Amino acid sequence: MSDYATYGVVDLEDKQRLFRLIKSLAANKALEAAAAQQQKPHALIDLDENDGDLLSDVSPALQQLSPLSNPKAVPVPLPQAQAPAAVNDDPPKIRVVVRKRPISKKERERGDDDVVDVLNKQNTVVVNEEKVKVDLTKYVERHAFKFDEALDEGVTNEAVYQLTVGPLVRTLFRNGRASCFAYGQTGSGKTYTMSPLPIRASADIFTYMAQAAHRDLNLVVSCFEIYGNKVFDLLNQRKKLNILEDGKRQVVVVGLKEFVVDDVEGVKALIEESAKQRSTSATSANSDSSRSHSIMQFALKKPPPAPAVPLRRGEEAPEPRIVGKISFIDLAGSERGADTYDNNRQTRLEGAEINKSLLALKECIRALDSDARHVPFRGSKLTAVLRDSFVGAEARTVMIANISPCSTSVEHTLNTLRYADRVKELRKDKADRTPGGVTPGDDAYYAAVARAERPEPGPAAPAADAGRYVSPPKQVHQGGIGLGGNNANIAAGGGGGGAGAGGGDDAFALAERHDELMDSILLEEENLVAFHRAKLEEDMETMRQEMALLQEVDKPGSEIDSYVEQMTQLLGIKRQGIQDLQAKLDTFKAKLKEEEMLSRTVHKIAPGPRR
Numbered sequence: 001m002s003d004y005a006t007y008g009v010v011d012l013e014d015k016q017r018l019f020r021l022i023k024s025l026a027a028n029k030a031l032e033a034a035a036a037q038q039q040k041p042h043a044l045i046d047l048d049e050n051d052g053d054l055l056s057d058v059s060p061a062l063q064q065l066s067p068l069s070n071p072k073a074v075p076v077p078l079p080q081a082q083a084p085a086a087v088n089d090d091p092p093k094i095r096v097v098v099r100k101r102p103i104s105k106k107e108r109e110r111g112d113d114d115v116v117d118v119l120n121k122q123n124t125v126v127v128n129e130e131k132v133k134v135d136l137t138k139y140v141e142r143h144a145f146k147f148d149e150a151l152d153e154g155v156t157n158e159a160v161y162q163l164t165v166g167p168l169v170r171t172l173f174r175n176g177r178a179s180c181f182a183y184g185q186t187g188s189g190k191t192y193t194m195s196p197l198p199i200r201a202s203a204d205i206f207t208y209m210a211q212a213a214h215r216d217l218n219l220v221v222s223c224f225e226i227y228g229n230k231v232f233d234l235l236n237q238r239k240k241l242n243i244l245e246d247g248k249r250q251v252v253v254v255g256l257k258e259f260v261v262d263d264v265e266g267v268k269a270l271i272e273e274s275a276k277q278r279s280t281s282a283t284s285a286n287s288d289s290s291r292s293h294s295i296m297q298f299a300l301k302k303p304p305p306a307p308a309v310p311l312r313r314g315e316e317a318p319e320p321r322i323v324g325k326i327s328f329i330d331l332a333g334s335e336r337g338a339d340t341y342d343n344n345r346q347t348r349l350e351g352a353e354i355n356k357s358l359l360a361l362k363e364c365i366r367a368l369d370s371d372a373r374h375v376p377f378r379g380s381k382l383t384a385v386l387r388d389s390f391v392g393a394e395a396r397t398v399m400i401a402n403i404s405p406c407s408t409s410v411e412h413t414l415n416t417l418r419y420a421d422r423v424k425e426l427r428k429d430k431a432d433r434t435p436g437g438v439t440p441g442d443d444a445y446y447a448a449v450a451r452a453e454r455p456e457p458g459p460a461a462p463a464a465d466a467g468r469y470v471s472p473p474k475q476v477h478q479g480g481i482g483l484g485g486n487n488a489n490i491a492a493g494g495g496g497g498g499a500g501a502g503g504g505d506d507a508f509a510l511a512e513r514h515d516e517l518m519d520s521i522l523l524e525e526e527n528l529v530a531f532h533r534a535k536l537e538e539d540m541e542t543m544r545q546e547m548a549l550l551q552e553v554d555k556p557g558s559e560i561d562s563y564v565e566q567m568t569q570l571l572g573i574k575r576q577g578i579q580d581l582q583a584k585l586d587t588f589k590a591k592l593k594e595e596e597m598l599s600r601t602v603h604k605i606a607p608g609p610r611r
């Protein structure tokens with residue numbers, strides 16, 4: 001007896017998509033045979049009662065496509081965007097959303113395949129990684145990841161807003177702090193996703209601000225970029241800015257230009273200006289936007305009440321109070337963090353900084369998620385400037401992981417999904433994942449996490465995957481992919497193999513040393529420049545004293561002994577200054593040299609960057 005379940009597929013892309021899903025779930029020859037029919041204009045897939053288990057595996061995937069009574073008549077639509085989420089009064093602390101971009105015509109023409117399936121209803125992303133066995137037969141390894149939302153290429157920017165930032169806007173009016181990050185490799189759609197969000201959010205913000213309770217608030221907009229470990233104002237001709245901690249241990253970006261904006265058009269104009277500043281730069285060295293993090297901030301500020309009595313001279317007017325704040329962060333291309341062994345030193349340093357900031361960001365979000373008392377925001381400049389977004393009961397974070405559908409990007413896509421997965425994994429099984437028996441939130445915990453994330457020295461791994469987090473080998477043909485399962489089981493990956501060919505403890509130690517050096521160089525670079533600046537100010541003071549001395553010595557009856565003595569002192573100060581600066585410069589140069597040598601040595605044998 002046959003009890004048929006029939007699905008109609010007319011559009012070729014839909015059909016290929018369906019077959020890939022079915023193929024990836026099938027343990028049954030009949031379905032494999034049906035899949036082979038995909039050359040036909042439409043396909044009927046017959047499932048009978050003997051396919052009981054299979055059907056239960058396949059049906060969630062099939063539910064993505066509407067069953068048709070007459071399959072030949074109507075094309076089956078692609079899965080649509082989910083309905084916008086209702087405004088949630090208390091959005092979750094962390095929300096991790098994945099968005100797949102469409103494959104472009106150009107990518108199709110060059111033979112690239114779409115290897116990513118989004119199962120909207122299960123909020124699951126399935127990456128079909130093509131692999132080749134030792135005997136050269138091809139097979140597909142599948143990786144499934146479940147997130148708070150998985151958005152396919154059909155999802156609009158408006159739907160993305162409703163599922164991410166939209167629910168956070170209301171919280172800004174009750175002292176909320178929010179941040180929304182776009183993470184992903186270059187070209188995965190971060191800017192496409194991120195740039196409409198502030199505009200759309202501002203429309204909602206202005207609607208709230210029109211209400212009587214909020215009429216006294218101002219929307220204040222600023223925008224800056226973190227490039228390497230320097231901060232530049234994107235709304236003030238890319239002026240370099242300094243970061244300082246004020247008396248209340250608040251991190252402030254000194255001199256950042258802020259604009260009070262009255263309407264959405266004003267916000268749009270500032271976004272356009274910042275995008276222009278980001279793409280045109282003073283030096284060609286920093287023209288690549290994918291190597292920098294751009295941060296747009298909205299602060300809702302309440303002006304202070306008018307003083308009852310006029311301010312006295314020298315008395316400072318009270319500052320406006322920040323009621324709510326949201327940051328939109330378009331992160332540097334995640335693959336740039338892997339540039340730590342590039343030929344060019346500048347690229348290596350920038351890569352190290354990007355890697356460091358993305359790691360620190362992940363740790364901060366995890367700390368926020370686990371209500372840790374200690375948030376390691378000092379781990380990088382990026383997290384330092386976003387400190388006030390991470391701290392406090394009202395802090396909310398949305399991470400949008402952008403992925404490309406292309407087969408040629410599969411490794412980066414998997415890295416992005418693993419990163420996003422780890423951002424939120426503590427929520428699933430805090431107890432199980434606590435490394436080394438220490439409690440989330442203390443320093444030992446973070447040290448343990450950092451160690452746990454580092455691949456252990458181990459047997460040689462294939463060169464291409466050396467040190468990367470690769471999925472553990474798994475059964476791919478039997479029993480489906482366990483869509484409801486824990487991502488960690490499927491894809492989070494354990495230590496991916498440690499040092500590659502010729503690796504082992506030595507290679508691992510070298511890579512550790514290289515990491516340390518990179519950290520120290522990034523820090524020392526800032527110290528060196530600050531020291532130089534301070535010395536220059538000292539020199540100018542010495543010069544002023546010298547000039548005064550010269551004027552004095554030219555006067556009739558001046559005492560030459562006093563001139564000689566003071567001049568000797570001044571020369572001593574100058575000499576000491578030069579020696580100190582030279583010593584710092586030599587130490588720094590030695591580190592650069594050591595790093596240069598290490599990067600060449602480690603290049604082939606050591607693990608890649610930590611993720």
Ligand SMILES: Nc1ncnc2c1ncn2[C@@H]1O[C@H](COP(=O)(O)OP(=O)(O)OP(=O)(O)O)[C@@H](O)[C@H]1O
Binds near residue numbers: 290332
């Ligand atoms: N969801 C989408 N729908 C349609 N086109 C998209 C989508 N996402 C991205 N694109 C297109 O893909 C291309 C790359 O996107 P985008 O520039 O946003 O990537 P990116 O991750 O910001 O890259 P980079 O880090 O280099 O700045 C652009 O042409 C963009 O228009």
